[in-house]
Amino acid sequence: MKRLFTVLAVLILSISFVFAGGSSEAAPAAAAPEMDGSTQGTNTFVEGGTELSLWTFQELHVAFWTQMADEWNAQYPDRAINLTVSSAESGALHNRLLIACQAGVGTPDIADIEIGRYGSFLRDGYLLPINDAVEPYQDDVIMSRITMYGDGTGNWYGIDFHLGESVAYYNMDIMNAAGVDPADIVTWDDYLEAGKIVLEKTGVPMCVVETNDLFLPQLMLLEKGGQYVDENGNPNIDTPEHAEVINFIREMIEAGVCIICPGGGLHEEEWYGFMNGGGVASVCMPLWYMGRFTDYMPDLNGKIGIYEIPVWNEGDVRAVLQGGTGTSVLKFTQHEQLAKDFLAFAKLSEFGNRYEWEVLGFDPIRTSLWTDPTITENPDNKYLQYFLDNPFDILNKNGVDLTAPDIRGGYSAAYSVLCSTTYVNAFEMSIDTPAEELLANEQATIIYY
Amino acid sequence: MEKQNLFKKFIYSQKTAPYVFLLPFAISFLVFFAYSIFDTFVMSFQRVAGGNTEFIGLKNYQVLFNPIFFKALKNSIFYMIVTCCIMIPFPMLLATALNSKSMRCKNMYRSLLFIPALTSVVVAGVVFRLMFGELPNSFMNQLIARFGAEPIIWLRRVPTVWLVLFLLCIWRWTGVNMMYFLSGLQQIPEDLYESASIDGASAIQKFFHITVPLLKPTSVYVLTISIYGGMAMFTESYILFNGNSSPNNIGLTIVGYLYKMGFEQNNIGLGSAIGVVLLCIVLIINVIQLKFNGGIFAKRKEK
Numbered sequence: 001m002k003r004l005f006t007v008l009a010v011l012i013l014s015i016s017f018v019f020a021g022g023s024s025e026a027a028p029a030a031a032a033p034e035m036d037g038s039t040q041g042t043n044t045f046v047e048g049g050t051e052l053s054l055w056t057f058q059e060l061h062v063a064f065w066t067q068m069a070d071e072w073n074a075q076y077p078d079r080a081i082n083l084t085v086s087s088a089e090s091g092a093l094h095n096r097l098l099i100a101c102q103a104g105v106g107t108p109d110i111a112d113i114e115i116g117r118y119g120s121f122l123r124d125g126y127l128l129p130i131n132d133a134v135e136p137y138q139d140d141v142i143m144s145r146i147t148m149y150g151d152g153t154g155n156w157y158g159i160d161f162h163l164g165e166s167v168a169y170y171n172m173d174i175m176n177a178a179g180v181d182p183a184d185i186v187t188w189d190d191y192l193e194a195g196k197i198v199l200e201k202t203g204v205p206m207c208v209v210e211t212n213d214l215f216l217p218q219l220m221l222l223e224k225g226g227q228y229v230d231e232n233g234n235p236n237i238d239t240p241e242h243a244e245v246i247n248f249i250r251e252m253i254e255a256g257v258c259i260i261c262p263g264g265g266l267h268e269e270e271w272y273g274f275m276n277g278g279g280v281a282s283v284c285m286p287l288w289y290m291g292r293f294t295d296y297m298p299d300l301n302g303k304i305g306i307y308e309i310p311v312w313n314e315g316d317v318r319a320v321l322q323g324g325t326g327t328s329v330l331k332f333t334q335h336e337q338l339a340k341d342f343l344a345f346a347k348l349s350e351f352g353n354r355y356e357w358e359v360l361g362f363d364p365i366r367t368s369l370w371t372d373p374t375i376t377e378n379p380d381n382k383y384l385q386y387f388l389d390n391p392f393d394i395l396n397k398n399g400v401d402l403t404a405p406d407i408r409g410g411y412s413a414a415y416s417v418l419c420s421t422t423y424v425n426a427f428e429m430s431i432d433t434p435a436e437e438l439l440a441n442e443q444a445t446i447i448y449y
Numbered sequence: 450m451e452k453q454n455l456f457k458k459f460i461y462s463q464k465t466a467p468y469v470f471l472l473p474f475a476i477s478f479l480v481f482f483a484y485s486i487f488d489t490f491v492m493s494f495q496r497v498a499g500g501n502t503e504f505i506g507l508k509n510y511q512v513l514f515n516p517i518f519f520k521a522l523k524n525s526i527f528y529m530i531v532t533c534c535i536m537i538p539f540p541m542l543l544a545t546a547l548n549s550k551s552m553r554c555k556n557m558y559r560s561l562l563f564i565p566a567l568t569s570v571v572v573a574g575v576v577f578r579l580m581f582g583e584l585p586n587s588f589m590n591q592l593i594a595r596f597g598a599e600p601i602i603w604l605r606r607v608p609t610v611w612l613v614l615f616l617l618c619i620w621r622w623t624g625v626n627m628m629y630f631l632s633g634l635q636q637i638p639e640d641l642y643e644s645a646s647i648d649g650a651s652a653i654q655k656f657f658h659i660t661v662p663l664l665k666p667t668s669v670y671v672l673t674i675s676i677y678g679g680m681a682m683f684t685e686s687y688i689l690f691n692g693n694s695s696p697n698n699i700g701l702t703i704v705g706y707l708y709k710m711g712f713e714q715n716n717i718g719l720g721s722a723i724g725v726v727l728l729c730i731v732l733i734i735n736v737i738q739l740k741f742n743g744g745i746f747a748k749r750k751e752k
Contacts, residue, residue, distance in 0.1 A: 091692055091693070091713070094713075095712040095713070098712065098715055099712075101499055102497060102498070102499045102717065103499075104499055104500065117713075120714065120715035121715075123498075123715075124498040124499055124501060124715070125498075125499075125500075125501065126499065211605075211696050212694055212696065262583060262584060263582075263583065264605060264696060268691070269579070269582070270582055270583055270584050273584060273586075274584065412714060412715070413714055416694075416709070416713065416714060419694060420694045420695070420696070420697070420698055420701075421517075421697050421698060424696040424697045425697060428605075428696070429696075429697055445515060445516060445517055447512055447515070447710070447714070447716070447719070449496075449508065449512065
């Protein structure tokens with residue numbers, strides 16, 4: 001009997017261990033307010049307005065949403081809303097949202113969902129199609145930023161904050177010292193050759209590659225017409241195009257033109273310090289990355305030129321979209337139509353797009369703003385002041401035919417493997433393993449069913 | 450009046466009282482432990498997707514046994530073993546030193562060693578991450594540069610990652626374990642040491658022949674919680690790598706893998722399967738350990 005009791009005691013201890021694991025999982029979430037401050041925001045209260053709630057993982061978006069709600073109430077007083085926006089740290093917020101969706105209770109009406117996590121929500125049918133709300137704006141905006149948040153059968157579920165067109169940022173101090181004009185760089189081969197000159201003349205590498213994210217290889221892959229998922233949405237990273245991309249980046253690393261990103265990624269403290277100190281000549285990132293320059297790299301003010309990204313073959317279109325946040329209406333909402341219409345208004349109206357560009361530094365989805373001088377030549381805009389070149393020149397030049405990543409189904413699962421093992425192995429740890437073999441191994445570790 | 454009597458009768462009855470006292474525990478156990486465990490078992494055979502949840506047989510367990518799971522398991526077990534090896538002898542020695550009469554400024558050292566335990570693991574992790582930055586101007590790289598060493602990429606290479614994790618563990622938990630040992634030391638009668646001194650025993654002999662054996666109950670307790678703590682390690686790695694994704698999973702722990710699959714990748718079924726396997730592993734390790742050490746089992750028999 002006593003023995004039975006002791007065994008039971010051990011059992012209980014062990015069980016509580018599992019929960020100890022559970023509670024320590026909660027620790028980062030609970031600590032989120034300490035780290036980046038969860039906040040709540042509301043619009044100016046309107047008597048009789050419909051209550052709507054919205055979750056975001058980016059604190060800067062709180063003010064965007066409440067201002068949009070104020071403007072919506074001014075324009076549509078008969079459909080007034082009282083919007084409550086809550087923000088929390090990204091990982092914690094997405095987990096909370098997922099649990100709420102699985103339980104079917106406690107979800108907000110609208111939520112910002114990061115592109116890497118979007119597939120999970122779409123796949124299990126937690127989101128509502130928003131086609132009817134988007135259609136009135138269809139002719140004024142770049143539709144690939146909306147159709148990418150779709151299921152491939154003609155339904156769209158989310159709208160992004162920005163276009164996110166990728167460009168090449170050059171540190172012109174370094175380029176001038178090396179005597180290389182970025183305007184002459186057309187193909188990736190040109191880029192590599194220019195990098196060799198930069199390295200020789202200044203001792204600085206041309207670019208970096210991330211090991212904890214995928215921007216450079218994804219950009220190159222999209223230019224080749226490749227994706228990380230196949231046409232049915234199943235993860236598919238073992239493709240000849242992907243192997244070519246890896247081999248090219250390896251060639252740049254071999255030549256010393258490309259190095260592993262300090263800190264492992266383009267959103268790390270180490271990297272900001274490295275770039276800010278003139279440690280590297282260029283970086284290819286979407287236009288929303290302008291905000292990282294103005295916020296984290298003050299010493300480069302007035303030194304960064306914006307050019308088009310290189311292409312594989314001369315004459316190819318250079319327009320690629322990367323990163324993003326799809327804002328969607330959850331299917332559990334009580335105010336379906338209102339939530340959808342407000343979402344489309346905030347993200348697609350001219351008012352919303354102006355705010356997104358001026359305050360958040362996001363390249364607008366609405367094409368009419370690209371040629372509006374009050375936007376493109378606004379002397380007070382901090383992004384136009386910081387950079388040597390006008391980003392709208394590139395938007396206008398590349399036009400509206402833009403390639404977006406396919407983020408359906410297995411994208412989230414593939415993304416997780418790519419950013420935790422594939423690119424570390426490809427560029428740092430197993431640099432001698434042939435790319436085809438490496439990708440086949442990596443493909444085998446993706447868990448998706 | 451009648452009612453109160455009945456209530457009193459009920460409360461003071463020898464038959465019912467034990468059950469009344471047990472009730473709060475029994476209810477919380479059933480709701481928060483038994484039900485959750487049961488549901489975890491059920492979910493480990495499902496694909497959990499809100500309203501579209503379906504049973505998929507053993508699929509989760511088949512997928513579970515993949516190289517990344519074994520890597521996470523290996524990492525957790527390695528961390529558990531090394532922390533157990535460090536976190537028992539080292540705090541025991543410190544406690545003995547602080548307990549000795551010839552030690553000065555005891556309270557100051559006690560407080561100094563205990564203060565780290567009061568910080569949040571999250572804060573400690575962030576501080577360690579910044580201290581062990583990879584650029585030449587990070588704190589640790591400046592420190593080793595004084596001795597003429599080259600800057601080290603601490604958090605993206607295998608041996609140094611473990612070094613940082615163990616340092617964090619030592620810094621954070623030494624004080625706590627030391628407190629356990631201090632309270633254990635206070636139970637050892639002074640006359641044992643006195644008679645040993647009369648017999649001519651040296652300080653080292655006294656430590657190994659009196660202190661260590663008499664501290665055994667405390668050591669077994671510390672070992673048991675260290676095994677739990679080691680296998681459950683998650684927050685440190687989560688914060689150190691800024692969100693659960695270490696390069697090539699060098700710092701991925703088993704709970705980290707559970708979190709990654711269950712929450713980050715929306716596969717609660719697989720997460721549950723990991724939880725079930727983890728429960729079995731820890732149960733087995735601890736039953737073996739306690740049996741081997743004669744911990745709970747032996748003590749009960751003595752009575």
